Amino acid sequence: MADVPTSSDTAFDGTLAFACDTPASRTLECIGVRDEAPGVKTFRLRDPHPDGARRYAPGQAMLLTLDIEGRRFDRTFSIASTPLEADALELTIKAQSGGVVTRWLHERFAPGMRIDTRYPLGRFTLDASADTPLALVSAGSGASPLMSMLRTLARRSPHADIAWLHCARGVDDILFADELATLQARMPNLTVHVWLSAPAPGWFGLRGRMSRGALWAMAPDFGRRTVYCCGPAGFMQSVRQIHAAEGARRAAFHIEHFGPVIEPMESEAATSGAPSSDEQRDAIFNAWLNGRRFDVRAGETLLVAATRQQVVIPCGCASGLCGTCKVRHLSGEVAMKHAGGISAAEEAQGWILACSSRPLTDVEIAF
Numbered sequence: 001m002a003d004v005p006t007s008s009d010t011a012f013d014g015t016l017a018f019a020c021d022t023p024a025s026r027t028l029e030c031i032g033v034r035d036e037a038p039g040v041k042t043f044r045l046r047d048p049h050p051d052g053a054r055r056y057a058p059g060q061a062m063l064l065t066l067d068i069e070g071r072r073f074d075r076t077f078s079i080a081s082t083p084l085e086a087d088a089l090e091l092t093i094k095a096q097s098g099g100v101v102t103r104w105l106h107e108r109f110a111p112g113m114r115i116d117t118r119y120p121l122g123r124f125t126l127d128a129s130a131d132t133p134l135a136l137v138s139a140g141s142g143a144s145p146l147m148s149m150l151r152t153l154a155r156r157s158p159h160a161d162i163a164w165l166h167c168a169r170g171v172d173d174i175l176f177a178d179e180l181a182t183l184q185a186r187m188p189n190l191t192v193h194v195w196l197s198a199p200a201p202g203w204f205g206l207r208g209r210m211s212r213g214a215l216w217a218m219a220p221d222f223g224r225r226t227v228y229c230c231g232p233a234g235f236m237q238s239v240r241q242i243h244a245a246e247g248a249r250r251a252a253f254h255i256e257h258f259g260p261v262i263e264p265m266e267s268e269a270a271t272s273g274a275p276s277s278d279e280q281r282d283a284i285f286n287a288w289l290n291g292r293r294f295d296v297r298a299g300e301t302l303l304v305a306a307t308r309q310q311v312v313i314p315c316g317c318a319s320g321l322c323g324t325c326k327v328r329h330l331s332g333e334v335a336m337k338h339a340g341g342i343s344a345a346e347e348a349q350g351w352i353l354a355c356s357s358r359p360l361t362d363v364e365i366a367f
């Protein structure tokens with residue numbers, strides 16, 4: 001279990017917002033590994049740099065770059081620790097069946113070993129006033145970035161009104177259970193609710209799929225809360241719809257998403273300048289990467305289209321966070337909507353993120 005707040009930690013300076021630092025490449029040392037749940041481990045890392053582990057905001061992520069049997073892998077994981085803990089940071093990672101990187105981390109990565117990273121990444125961070133009622137909603141290992149927020153709130157604002165809502169498969173899969181119980185004893189306005197998607201006999205709590213009724217049972221005032229949500233895309237979509245149906249403002253809903261987005265969400269099409277007429281929706285554009293042509297269906301990102309046609313663009317998060325898929329934009333028009341993986345200066349120099357850019361015309365890109 002990670003440190004819980006002490007009375008000397010709890011001085012509150014009046015704001016929950018953290019400034020987001022510029023991503024930097026760092027080699028970190030593993031200083032500890034602990035089991036969190038079956039198939040889930042927490043890796044404790046030390047950044048030897050003087051500004052070290054304080055550089056991120058709660059909710060942000062880290063890119064790990066690994067060389068496994070001669071192949072390079074880039075993977076992005078949320079940071080679970082709080083930047084208010086100065087000496088180390090933590091990643092809580094589930095071993096994915098068939099996942100080369102997570103399996104390697106679980107089986108091989110051990111104290112004393114070093115790993116190449118780039119952080120902090122992403123814009124999924126606490127940005128609410130201290131008296132805003134919050135709902136931290138997660139499924140599975142989506143609890144990690146929310147735990148970073150909760151650990152931070154425990155130190156900065158222990159009286160904050162917080163509903164922790166977590167979906168796990170079974171009782172053994174509930175993440176951070178012991179620490180949540182400890183935090184609840186110290187945070188008078190923290191409520192913790194868990195529902196299970198596949199409980200064993202003997203579970204008398206909430207069960208089954210996410211529903212408006214289940215959310216209402218856990219947090220009857222869900223619609224007035226600002227929500228931070230992380231989990232599979234379908235889960236987050238359901239929570240978002242329920243939040244809206246409860247009358248909440250769109251701006252009060254924040255999500256963290258990892259993984260390729262194959263189809264554009266309606267809202268993104270509306271805000272990103274993506275094609276809107278029927279004619280444009282049917283369009284197929286030509287794209288050239290270093291002179292090699294591939295086609296891009298309407299609404300596809302350059303990364304999705306390239307991958308579909310075996311054109312390789314290095315990729316980490318596929319979510320506009322890590323910057324791995326940065327390419328030079330030589331000609332044509334794209335609509336880019338990213339999550340912090342590219343700076344304004346890089347954009348001005350003609351770089352774009354392939355995972356976050358949808359062509360509006362034929363385009364030419366290069367490494």
Ligand code: FES
Nearest residue numbers: 316317318323355
């Ligand atoms: S793959 Fe991470 S920003 Fe594109």
